Amino acid sequence: GDSVTQMEGPVTLSEEAFLTINCTYTATGYPSLFWYVQYPGEGLQLLLKATKADDKGSNKGFEATYRKETTSFHLEKGSVQVSDSAVYFCALRMMNTGFQKLVFGTGTRLLVSP
């Protein structure tokens, strides 16, 4: 079945460091890809998305590019802030079916220190 694999955490960085969180997927068709973020005590929020190959999603300084050839959607940010500390989830959704469920990875906790 469809699945998402993302790197184990926690990822610990100093403020202003470069961030990469790896995400790869397995899908029978052509999914849309998402990154969600969960800040402490809050629900999941959509961070960015990409709906087709070579699309780049971006938001709040974060970017991810849909790479069909490597089935990847790695999350990057050039300079992290303490406020970016959260759990990040990579997810996919098959768009060519009537089913709208999201398939998530295990989540990666990011800890940014001053």
Next chain:
Amino acid sequence: EAGVTQFPSHSVIEKGQTVTLRCDPISGHDNLYWYRRVMGKEIKFLLHFVKESKQDESGMPNNRFLAERTGGTYSTLKVQPAELEDSGVYFCASSLNNEQFFGPGTRLTVL
């Protein structure tokens, strides 16, 4: 506009007891979803309502779980009887079209 709300935020029960979780979606959202995250693992889909009808319940783990959405507004998820492995965070989400908006989750602990 109010977001998705869930009640309670935390619940601690003993094995064999019954628990009912509630989700209030964003007003006007026909689609309502339940997901679960067990102990640091991936968030897994449980089921999807369109209004009051179950569109997809392929993720429901067993018949101890019962989800309802009478009237197509709020939804409840009942676990009866609860088992230890049911512990986790239960998320609800709603959508009008494509983007799903999530609630803060209910943390369920079964002792």
